[in-house]
Amino acid sequence: MKTLIKNGLVVNATGTGLADVLIDGETIAAVLAPGSNLLGFDLERNVDTVIDAAGKYVIPGGIDAHTHMQMPFGGTEASDTFETGTRAAAHGGTTSIVDFVVQYAGENVLDQYKAWHEKAAGQCAIDYGFHQILSDVQDSSLVAMDELVAEGVSSFKMFMAYKGVFLSDDGQIVKAMQKGAENGALMMMHAENGSVIDLLVEQAVRAGNTSPYNHGLTRPWQAEEEATHRAIMLANLTGAPLYVVHVSAKQAVDQIATARDNGQNVFGETCPQYLYLSLEDNLGATSDEWGPFEGAKWVCSTPLRSKAEGHQHHMWQALRTNDIQMVSTDHCPFCMKGQKDMGLTDFSKIPNGIGSVEHRMDLMYQGVVDGHISLSRWVELTSTTPARMFGMYGTKGVIQPGADGDIVVYDPNGHTSIGVGKTHHMNMDYSAYEGYEIDGHVDTVLSRGKIVVDDDTYVGTKGDGRFFKRGLSQYLI
Amino acid sequence: MKTLIKNGLVVNATGTGLADVLIDGETIAAVLAPGSNLLGFDLERNVDTVIDAAGKYVIPGGIDAHTHMQMPFGGTEASDTFETGTRAAAHGGTTSIVDFVVQYAGENVLDQYKAWHEKAAGQCAIDYGFHQILSDVQDSSLVAMDELVAEGVSSFKMFMAYKGVFLSDDGQIVKAMQKGAENGALMMMHAENGSVIDLLVEQAVRAGNTSPYNHGLTRPWQAEEEATHRAIMLANLTGAPLYVVHVSAKQAVDQIATARDNGQNVFGETCPQYLYLSLEDNLGATSDEWGPFEGAKWVCSTPLRSKAEGHQHHMWQALRTNDIQMVSTDHCPFCMKGQKDMGLTDFSKIPNGIGSVEHRMDLMYQGVVDGHISLSRWVELTSTTPARMFGMYGTKGVIQPGADGDIVVYDPNGHTSIGVGKTHHMNMDYSAYEGYEIDGHVDTVLSRGKIVVDDDTYVGTKGDGRFFKRGLSQYLI
Amino acid sequence: MKTLIKNGLVVNATGTGLADVLIDGETIAAVLAPGSNLLGFDLERNVDTVIDAAGKYVIPGGIDAHTHMQMPFGGTEASDTFETGTRAAAHGGTTSIVDFVVQYAGENVLDQYKAWHEKAAGQCAIDYGFHQILSDVQDSSLVAMDELVAEGVSSFKMFMAYKGVFLSDDGQIVKAMQKGAENGALMMMHAENGSVIDLLVEQAVRAGNTSPYNHGLTRPWQAEEEATHRAIMLANLTGAPLYVVHVSAKQAVDQIATARDNGQNVFGETCPQYLYLSLEDNLGATSDEWGPFEGAKWVCSTPLRSKAEGHQHHMWQALRTNDIQMVSTDHCPFCMKGQKDMGLTDFSKIPNGIGSVEHRMDLMYQGVVDGHISLSRWVELTSTTPARMFGMYGTKGVIQPGADGDIVVYDPNGHTSIGVGKTHHMNMDYSAYEGYEIDGHVDTVLSRGKIVVDDDTYVGTKGDGRFFKRGLSQYLI
Amino acid sequence: MKTLIKNGLVVNATGTGLADVLIDGETIAAVLAPGSNLLGFDLERNVDTVIDAAGKYVIPGGIDAHTHMQMPFGGTEASDTFETGTRAAAHGGTTSIVDFVVQYAGENVLDQYKAWHEKAAGQCAIDYGFHQILSDVQDSSLVAMDELVAEGVSSFKMFMAYKGVFLSDDGQIVKAMQKGAENGALMMMHAENGSVIDLLVEQAVRAGNTSPYNHGLTRPWQAEEEATHRAIMLANLTGAPLYVVHVSAKQAVDQIATARDNGQNVFGETCPQYLYLSLEDNLGATSDEWGPFEGAKWVCSTPLRSKAEGHQHHMWQALRTNDIQMVSTDHCPFCMKGQKDMGLTDFSKIPNGIGSVEHRMDLMYQGVVDGHISLSRWVELTSTTPARMFGMYGTKGVIQPGADGDIVVYDPNGHTSIGVGKTHHMNMDYSAYEGYEIDGHVDTVLSRGKIVVDDDTYVGTKGDGRFFKRGLSQYLI
């Protein structure tokens, strides 16, 4: 199976160039001058498929390094399965996800790892990798960290919040980080001070402040800034590289920026929700259907931040300055009916999560159109750096010979309307971005050389996606 | 003329990949999977030249964005002509330079621009571009800035030192920056407080402190930090992007880092001399031949900084953290005999400058070997970012179809001994890096598809190098 | 002549205490427990005058360390003479001023010093000292610095703006600072980048933007921040202590705070106008009488800053955090008619200056009432620190035995209405604070033991005030 | 009982002045011009005692706001009782201490408070106050906080270390801080990350690294910096004022400085051990008697820091810049024999603490002699600010009418040799400052008007000291 994508503008992390891309089987065979007939040989006639990308962008497939498919959480389970979630991802131009194997306190890490493989195997529309969550840090967990790195799971996530569920105490974090410093694994952190948040939540609920808006108020920026700083210090102490997930507060960004200026390997990820949505507009929303519970649609953690305080503006800047290096989704969808509504009378019972694996590439492209970031930076934030950060570069994240044929043809003259009943393939009964209009369009998506989405239609097969083993981070300084 | 570079490890700014590179005429036609016979067609048999790069790095040719060939300065002239200097550059794996058109106070900018074209035309071994120096800022100079941008000279350098020679006062700087903010040109700055330095120099000489070591003492870090901050504020006021040349003081680095964290388009360049050499070891050196005047070999401005104060260590870190984005040479060679010795009894009469256009790629590669920077960062610092910064990317600075065939085959198993009588093609009677041993070697150098250096031998022709028109910076955020 | 101030709350810089103050002749003889009859001896019966201060504050007389009486400037002369200005000061509870001897470029420092003594001698209502302005730094000026320190003039002011009038270049500043580092004098700086401002003013006027509002726009915060940083670096280089006058931009405050955190002897003064007035409300004001020229009333340099940018709010905070240590007035009054109106068609011709020597103590007390600062901090900012900063402490700035009887009885239950025709003893045809209402009142003012203001009536005699010799700063760390 | 201290140089926090001090009964009646015969009345003849302080300093008695007399800790009890400890304090010129009521987890706050009163009542040589320690934060503890503020206990200390003993979790800290923000109490924090330290200690001991030196290694600066930052953020969240005890790491100082620059009410205390002693010289010491266990003498927490890292140097600077506001001792003495030696084979069993309540005034005066701080700053750091910080000013911390007659006559021409068998009144079998020589001497100490130490002899009576009720902090901005 040979495919030639011709006449497109290939965009990579440092710039662009007009080029044809030849895919042979699952991998890219060559990148050529447009229309190249290579010393007399007519390529176009010798391939199976020709995609004309004239006037369009040819980009490495999106990599969403933070998703939670069918994750059991808060007494329910994230509503997208590996099947539905990865299919939605493909629709949106994302050709790889890195999902999280969950280990709750008391469980065995490797058992969980096996269980997650079973969940995902044969289900996925696109390639997938795993991070491993560590909650309590048993001696066996430390041993497992070495085994998992060998298995291609080179990143471990810990939580400074969610007591009794995920929370690791600082000593446990240090123990795991010591192992990371030793075997080269990247340590990921959910950085919020859970002890403080638990108190504030309890006080709010007791005071009768039970609407979703209070979710934001009870997770103040200080709780995020504090935990971010703490994680940085623990990493500094141990020498482990640190990756802070879903950064939303500008003060947390500043902590990361300072550590980086000091030469420490500290990285930050943000998500579209922290760029576009806010405490005021979303957590504080009301609707005819839901009243003030409308805000439940956007209950996620870290929470949406106040627009008045300028977090969103600062976050776009941080994407430009590379103080924040990546954009993932933290895709963790729940339906309003039957899931989010568990918290109808108590916001603390609302499952935390927003789904947007389908829209990340579009939403970030809109950032290009709106002048927040450059075209190259779009690719860097959504594909190249995720690949480098998590040890996939070369196979993923770049259009070059030998790389997987994970390619998106993106039309800057196309248009995408986000919303239920429009483009919406995630298993959610609402869209977190209902009504958003994007000045661009995902035309064609190839996963390892095979077209899986064409003209908004899924043309792949369940199970096309394969697990990939990742190496150590290629982004460390 | 067709050339295939096969089996090398192509290194770009974000990572590496094994690939063959096909050059057709002056430009790269394709990058292909190694040994690719593209659907049955045997490339190797259909090209004129095959270079086997197995076990070697294939990198975009070095871009030295800061050189001064045959510049009249300090009563003499930099000792490398465009001919000798660019030939030496080619030997060292540098395939492009951006040199400076000098306008001294009272001169007409466009007259000077023409004069520099006459100096360089038909002389160069490799491609060259120009920055324009502005000293006084006449009304005609502001008009000329627009014309020069259209001519492909999109960057303008000013000086905060060298009164009566180069110095612009702050009002003049703002005037030029306002124009830069308007037409998109990048403003470059020699950031040292000349007024303070002139006083300290005068006091030192009057006190009989006349040896080269005093060159360092009379240009303290405060003078650089201050001017750097001032340039940043003037750029902030006007909205112009700012590029600070030859940063040597860690405190100046910090000023740049702070401005960047704040989202300002501020960039910094350092040079090998600020990474490897020091006040103590070099400006303070003595020799049998020259006594304490030995230090004159390393009299350049900004000066070499104190090792005890840790500037060099901090500068390597800044290269890792991207607080400093590029490495150029500020190549400005003078011979000891007949030039540097003009200052035998008064350091202030020593022509300021060090030559190292030939050794930049090697010296920075040694930084990879020594663990200071990664392989990709080497390419980014010496080629890709210079290309982006100065509007050449796509044509220069990257190995991709359509780009110029400016390529270096670099052997990590080779070795290079630096010194007069060893590798030394610059027109200098000494080497600033005498005795340095490099764990790598420039094997083959192609300039626009033509091999110009092969196995330490220059095989090009005078005048191969062409002037290139640059666009606006592609590195702005 | 013996006076007993009884039953008042004595306020000093660290706290308060109920106490009687006994003044014998010109100095304080004792501070005693209220009603103390000292072992049987009835003080009250043995003094000439008893002032009942029950329910009132007894504070050391205000010290305004920055005034310009009858200063020739901008083609006219500040409208308050030493006589009128010091009388107004006394009305407002200020018992000492430190005024500036002007040396314009080309003039001889000691000649000027003598001339200023002649102007002031026999004129003043309260004690006065001098700072010496240095513009060009002649060799004779450096010699004069030593002589002046011996004369009790231990502080020297320089300007980074006002080219051709006051401006010193950076080399001249360093030269003077080297002398200051040697003889212990405090170096004061008007920190604005004059070269930039001159350009912006010229551009504004040429563009027809001639109203007073443009005075603010053409002196942007960057010009102040830059010069402040530069002054700090020059001081750092030389080791001289630095005192930045009339700080108005929050970014300049931050530069001072950073230097202080680093242990450098850097100090900052602000003025009531930078706490209460703004670009929008004042420079941008219009009136029936003056139209947009109304703003001329508040043309001073550094300029009033934008309220929207939050400078005033930040400045109050800096007073609390001691990042700014003192409040002076920069009293430099000009009448609207015949003086300010010189700039009716060109803001750059408006004499720069605001008069408020009379209102500083009241305006800052209002800061206590409004909760910005504490009672002790009020005394510290307006009297104790000025005394320490400028080498007067012990004689001035504190209520303790041996100190001059410079005392104000301030009534927190009184009221003061500011405005022409209300309280207004300065020689100005308008008030910069017209309509301000103060929740407190200056009841009685003693200067060296003599009551000079009582119940809003001046009861002193012209020439009561004496020149005082100051020592070196007592505030250095 | 009337006493006149004549002809001394009275030193207060802002400066000095020659004055006589008259004490009548327990309080200061007057401060007078030297030799004042007040309008004809001869004081000297009318008092009971005259102390000639000519050539000496007359200062407010030292206030040591951080002591632990007979505190049960680590399976033993601090070796100084309220009797021995306060007597030693008096010998050293300290006339007030604020000691800590301990509440261990599970205990009732008010019960403990009563118990501590019983321990101290009738025992003390000087006046004493109490801070209350909170470990777990029971609902009753929050109620008790209000009651204790009314009782004159206006400051509460919490611990971020010592799990199972003192440790409060972050939610508990917030709960207590919310109360502090409400009732105005000052929240004190032992800021070290106990969870991390416990792990490092366990790892060290398991690895056989059991000598006292490892005490320092297992409490790295990161653990202090982190907890300091965390405490600041929790205070920021709640609005409570924060006082960080025994700051030793320069990085923690920087966190405090940053918070203060931002206008937050954050304060820091250091101790003589963090100025004079070090990891290398003391924790790493060996002796004939004890071998490497010699270091046990200086096992305290926070630990002595590395001299090579420059903490001590930075701490002196912070005392000058007021980034650290006070010097206390954290006096918590243990004997080597029978106490410290419990950790002979395991440093983690060594009771944590150093005794120096006797030497603080001398050691800090040596800082004046050595040029680290000024004379006024000495008084401010050791007496005036402690009084203001903890709500005692007016009664303590200043020499003014109405204040307690707590006065020290200090001889700058005297000399003090520190060491067992020299001056040593603390109940310890070694001195932490053995061999230190001080260029000054405590001549006479008065506590509430009564001479308690004269010429190195204790002349007071057990039980002279009274409990004093403190008000809210007078130092808040």
Ligand SMILES: [Zn+2]
């Ligand atoms: Zn999370």
Ligand SMILES: [Zn+2]
């Ligand atoms: Zn997540």
Ligand SMILES: [Zn+2]
């Ligand atoms: Zn230069």
Ligand SMILES: [Zn+2]
């Ligand atoms: Zn140069």
Ligand SMILES: [Zn+2]
């Ligand atoms: Zn001024």
Ligand SMILES: [Zn+2]
């Ligand atoms: Zn002035």
Ligand SMILES: [Zn+2]
């Ligand atoms: Zn403690």
Ligand SMILES: [Zn+2]
């Ligand atoms: Zn303690």
